[in-house]
Amino acid sequence: MAKFAFIVPPLTGHVNPTLSIGATLLERGHEVAWISLDPTLGTKLPEGGKLLLIQYDQTDEEKKESEQYLDIISKKVVYGIDSVKFLYEEVLIPLNRHCYNGIVALLKTYQPDLIIGDHQLFAAPVAAKALGIPCATSVTAPAAIKIMNELPKVHEWEVNQIIDLQKELGFNEERSLATSDLLTLVLTSTYFFGDMEDLAPQYKFTGPVLTERRISCEFDWDRLKNAANKKILVSIGTTFDHDHKKAFFQKVVDAFKEEDLTVVVVSDPQLFEQWPDNFMVYQQVPQLDLLPHLDGVVCHGGHNTVSETLSNGIPLVVIPIAYDQSHVAGRVVRTEAGERLNFNRFKANHLREAVQQILNNPSYREAAQKVGQSFMEAGGASTAANLLEEAITKASKHEKPSKFLFVVPPFFGHVSPTLSVGASLIARGHEVKWFGITPLDNKHIPEGGSYYYPEEDLIPYQEEIARILKRQDDGPACSGPEVMKLALEETYVPFAKMMMPGLTRLTESWMPDVIVNDCITFGGALFAHKHNIPCVTTTPVPPDVMGDTEKSAPKIWEWQQNLIKDLQKEVGIHEEGIYIHSHKLNMVFTSQAFAGFETVPSHMKFVGPVKGRPNDAPFDWDKLNASTTPKIFVSLGTLLVDIRKAFFEKIIAAFKDQPVTVIAATPPEIFEEWPDNFIVNSFVPQSAVMQRMDMVICHGGFNTVNDTFRNGLPMLITPIAYDHFHIAKLIEQAGCGISIRYKRLRVEALRETVLELLENPKYRAAAQEVQNTFNLAGGNDKAVELLENFVQEHSTLASV
Secondary structure: OOEEEEEOOOOHHHHHHHHHHHHHHHHOOOEEEEEEOOHHHHHOOOOOOEEEEOOOOOOHHHHHHHHHOOOOHHHOOOOHHHHHHHHHHHHHHHHHHHHHHHHHHHHHHHOOOEEEEEOOOOHHHHHHHHHOOOEEEEEOOOHHHHHHHHOHHHHHHHHHHHHHHHHHHOOOOOOOOOOOOOOEEEOOOHHHHOOOOOOOOOEEEOOOOOOOOOOOOOOOHHHHHHOOOEEEEEEOOOOOOOOHHHHHHHHHHHHHOOOOEEEEEEOOHHHOOOOOOOEEEEOOOOHHHHHHHOOEEEEOOOHHHHHHHHHOOOOEEEOOOOOOHHHHHHHHHHOOOEEEOOOOOOOHHHHHHHHHHHHHOHHHHHHHHHHHHHHHHHOHHHHHHHHHHHHHHHHHHOOOOOEEEEEOOOOHHHHHHHHHHHHHHHHOOOEEEEEOOOOOOHHHOOOOOEEEOOHHHHHHHHHHHHHHHHHHHHHHHOOHHHHHHHHHHHHHHHHHHHHHHHHHHHHHHOOOOEEEEEOOOHHHHHHHHHOOOOEEEEEOOOOOOOOOHHHHOHHHHHHHHHHHHHHHHHOOOOOOOOOOOOOOOEEEOOOHHHHOOOOOOOOEEEOOOOOOOOOOOOOOHHHHHHOOOOEEEEEOOOOOOOOHHHHHHHHHHHHOOOOOEEEEEOOHHHOOOOOOOEEEEOOOOHHHHHOOOOEEEEOOOHHHHHHHHHOOOOEEEOOOOOOHHHHHHHHHHHOOEEEOOHHHOOHHHHHHHHHHHHHOHHHHHHHHHHHHHHHHHOHHHHHHHHHHHHHHHHHHHHHO
């Protein structure tokens, strides 16, 4: 059994989730302690838990400092970004500075196997570094992670504050330790968190943890249960106790005093001389026991209250005040589980109308139940405990880093997912390189990785490469067999031959443990087979896009086989068999359900879409944020240059005078002028933009398809060539979009179809079902797990 130590600030919302996780660890026979400044925490700990109280031989001034952190936040009137500055400068930095020596002393005595530091108590990982103890992080406010993308300048300022304090405490590296590289527990679901492109694999989503809370307080259960009307809870948590509190609750009284509702209020009963008869007012309530009896909740956006409410499938009205609450409110609205009001501007009638909306429109409860289901599937305290146990094992192994070489074609749609997986491998300490036959801008390569372009070896092939790439524009005019000939005979086979000299040169100086070849980059797999290097294949599209030609077109299948065998002989492989793909592991970047496979070969693993590749493309976020109309993302990918202008002429004709905002991913210079309701960029930060969209129009490029359904958005797909028609068929089978062949695309039909997709909820519901299959497939975490296990298995076999 192991010893765990939770290091927590004196803030209820940060402590409560650790009690649930700690209780689970205690039930499994582990020792669990909590390190805190709060002497009252001992009464709340689960049975068997131990309080290690931070205390000193204090002067009166030091004692006063310790006590002030228990209520300093509640007395300050502060909003928005100012609240972040206040939180760091007046609370977190002095709190961490004050706690550090006490934490170190207690850890030296207790000697835990693993520390779990709260993400705001960043003295904990500094102490862990000083003592050589493995450290994980618990994140009770996921906005602290999302701020990296949503408010990068604010995040940079926060990191600098943390780094300065770390140096003061003796850790001199220029990086923040606030979240652990070993394990960071994010106490929500990926669905409620929303997408984030560059999130490292050590971030694990457990869902909220709600099971353990020892609270003893008076409550009139008979009155509540006997009330025949609808019941709501109104609470603004434990961290707001200033003058504005009375004004807030006066609006609550005015909103509901004459309504046919039972209103449970968490506040000081003495705040008013008299409360309305339909109000039940308590200083404290048994919230977890109470929630199943309620129909709605009004709160400030505290993450715990929102999580507990949604876990019960109850809709909310959220009125954020400060700190991370605006972000939480945004996620409630984005998941359609509630309404949002402005704390400083709302009137009693606004509150009354918003509450009636969530109580009487069943779509809010349905959306809340969907979030609640995602919480349940994430696993809660049990998942968190499993991950903490695994972290101890992982920390004790000191796993040897491996070398991965991704061999990629000159098509960015195939390169992109490898960049995401590579970034996750680098974050795990592995060495990663990419190999290709055309230059790739370093801005696309994750920090710590490198791209190898064998320029000298490719000099004889420059004209041929340019001709092959230009030839891809002929795809829309080709028949099915002609497309197959263009792909195999004119593209994949010659590219494979060109790769061999460069791969030889690279591996003479840098020998990978694994070659990871894209499914159309035959050269990588053939080189690996010839040189006995373990090989994995990545497939960024559904694996049967070409159909089963062996059964449906045996002559074509025979031609394919002969073409590949001739290629293999030309590169020096003479044995029987086909070696252009790995027969050990093929990772497919979609879900098995969406691809439509009931059974698959054992080496084929569907990992779902992956994310995390660098993308710092500039974008007019201000214009997007100012838009109040439905937002449509339109992309034609990077290959189909010749038809680009004609395609976007139709988009402009359909939507230039419509109440929509169109985000067009295309070079702006193809037209002299664009309509005012268009935002046009050659390159966009697609994954970030997708989170703000209402639907997508695209040709069927699979990266855009994945980004679309990873965000649960409906799609109008206009298939043009290659695998687009197969993907369009999958989309229509799933019910998450509508297909119109590009050659049949007319302006009026385009406009009508978009209106149907925006207004008919069945398409978004189906898209969210696909989104769920993507999430369950595992994404980056699953891909990294498969690759690390593959290396381990093959290094073990090599040593036998």
